[in-house]
Amino acid sequence: MxxxxxxxxxxxxxxxxxxxxxxxxxxxxxxxxxxxxxxxxxxxxxxxxxxxxxxxxxxxxxxxxxxxxxxxxxxxxxxxxxxxxxxxxxxxxxxxxxxxxxxxxxxxxxxxxxxxxxxxxxxxxxxxxxxxxxxxxxxxxxxxxxxxxxxxxxxxxxxxxxxxxxxxxxCRPDYKKALKDYLGDKLKSFCGDCQRRYDANPLRILDCKVPGCIESRKGSPAVLDHLxxxxxxxxxxxxxxxxxxxxxxxxxxxxxxxxxxxxxxxxxxxxxxxxxxxxxxxxxxxxxxxxxxxxxxxxxxxxxxxxxxxxxxxKNTIDVSDGPELLICPLGDEATEKGFQLTEQLRSNGLWAEINHEVTSLKSQMRKANRIGAKNVIVLGDDEIKAAQVVIRNMSDKSEVTSTLSIDELVKVIRRV
RNA sequence: GUGAGUGUAGUUCAGCUGGUUAGAGCACCUGAUUGUGGUUCAGGGUGUCGGGGGUUCGAAUCCCCUCACUCACCCCA
Incomplete structure (x- = not known):
């Protein structure tokens, strides 16, 4: 790479x-x-x-x-x-x-x-x-x-x-001073980081996770008492x-x-x-x-x-799956052209539509539909074009509905309104 | 800046003390099924074993260097 x-x-x-x-x-x-x-x-x-x-x-x-x-x-x-x-x-x-x-x-x-x-x-x-x-x-x-x-x-x-x-x-400077006064003579019992913090940022000593430091700082003055x-x-x-x-x-x-x-x-x-x-x-x-x-x-x-x-x-509590509302699987040259037009028209009507750009076996087209998470599939072949009618297959429940090639009807059926 | 760990296929990883042609699951592609997916079955390896050097008859494996990544410290969202 x-x-x-x-x-x-x-x-x-x-x-x-x-x-x-x-x-x-x-x-x-x-x-x-x-x-x-x-x-x-x-x-x-x-x-x-x-x-x-x-x-x-x-x-x-x-x-x-x-x-x-x-x-x-x-x-x-x-x-x-x-x-x-x-x-x-x-x-x-x-x-x-x-x-x-x-x-x-x-x-x-x-x-x-x-x-x-x-x-x-x-x-x-x-x-x-x-x-x-x-x-x-x-x-x-x-x-x-x-x-x-x-x-x-x-x-x-x-x-x-x-x-x-x-x-x-x-009030913070007063508190800092009170804290440093308290910690000053027992400084040797703190970890190296805390000894450095004493000058750089003494408040941070109160946040140290080293057990010895937790023990050593017991009884030190609290901010809230010095406000x-x-x-x-x-x-x-x-x-x-x-x-x-x-x-x-x-x-x-x-x-x-x-x-x-x-x-x-x-x-x-x-x-x-x-x-x-x-x-x-x-x-x-x-x-x-x-x-x-x-x-x-x-x-x-x-x-x-x-x-x-x-x-x-x-990450695991929210569903992020997405996929087109419709995938058109064309079979043959005429279907490819017709489907290409259809896809654009459906998109201009607000649908997320896709078409397979390579005419392979229907099986592999269906596999792809599944893979990309398509909600519905239309198989577009010579028969469908001749009859001006298609079957819309719902991929999740396998139900099928027929529709004419009218854009309005297609959108309506796909949206199930 | 400090400390520890890990680098092998797209991904998760196996590969023990050096030994033939580097493997598995998942994913992916193709087919069984000529126009209907997910399950099943069969087939397909897609690799600079991070890189360089060394030891050796022989290195993914051992040694050195280097790079990258990861986790932790410091600190912070």
């Missing part, structure tokens, strides 16, 4: 593509109910858009971005996530002048230069939603509820919704509204997000059926990002879901 897809990239072919369409159509449908409108964003941005928002020291920026210089010597980056691009567009087009909340959704590929793994790709697709301009926790509850509805409408079950608050610019007045009451309201809307969820104070811009609410949806990369969707509030991008102080909240991680979860 001479060429193949690059590492971590994949072709999406039928029948899988039907699952993608199902997910995308369901998302558009649900988003419409909630007043979200589509926004299409470029696939690359000035590198600063990401470094300034995601965080210079985050893993994404430090080692996972597809960054290169264009011919004008500008540093550009293939987007590793959608929110930064969205906020850039929000500010650039003064969208804040519209009545709040302004709600948008997007879908498309993201790029991260990572080692591929099960359900992790270098080009992966996200469907994301962002709601801007409302600080109230009702919006947080609403968007989490929407996500929950979306995922269950798509057909997912057994998902775990985890919610927490990670504080804001004011400032405002963050704390925001989180209380969120819990209240989630109860009110009956959105199933658990509180996980150790939930950590890898992006620097999150404030207050953070949430993640995971599945136990995905192996190690279990996150299906994740999101949170970002109340200071618009201002940092040069816009007026504007709160925002959003989430993104990974399509590749949803596909395997619905």
């Amino acid at each position: 001479k060429f193949k897809t690059l590492k971590g990239l994949q072709d999406i072919l039928p029948p899988d593509i039907s699952l993608w369409h199902h997910i995308e159509a369901t998302a558009r449908d649900i988003f419409k109910n909630y007043g979200y409108r589509e926004i299409r964003l470029p696939i690359m941005e000035s590198t600063d858009v990401f470094t300034r928002s995601i965080g210079e020291t985050s893993d994404i920026v430090e080692k996972e971005m597809y960054t290169f210089e264009d011919k004008g010597k500008r540093s550009v980056t293939l987007r590793p996530e959608g929110t930064a691009s969205f906020v850039r567009a929000y500010v650039e087009h003064h969208i804040h002048n519209n009545p709040a909340p302004q709600k948008f959704y997007y879908m498309g590929p993201m790029f991260r230069y990572e080692r591929p793994q099960a359900f992790r790709y270098r080009q992966f697709y996200q469907i994301g939603a962002e709601a801007m301009g409302v600080e109230d926790a009702k919006l947080d509850a609403e968007i989490i509820s929407m996500l929950s509805r979306l995922l269950s409408t798509i057909g997912l079950t057994g998902l775990n919704f985890e919610v927490t608050s990670i504080g804001c610019k004011d 400032c007045e405002e963050c704390s009451s925001h989180f209380d309201k969120l819990k209240h509204y989630l109860e009110l809307l009956k959105v199933p969820h658990t509180i996980n104070p150790n939930l950590v997000r890898g992006l620097d811009y999150y404030t207050k609410t953070a949430f993640e949806v995971s599945s136990e059926n995905l192996g190690s990369q279990s996150a299906v969707a994740a999101g949170g509030r970002y109340d200071s990002m618009v201002k940092e991008f040069g816009g007026p102080p504007t709160p925002g909240i959003g989430f993104a879901m990974g399509i590749e991680r949803i596909i395997p979860l619905i």
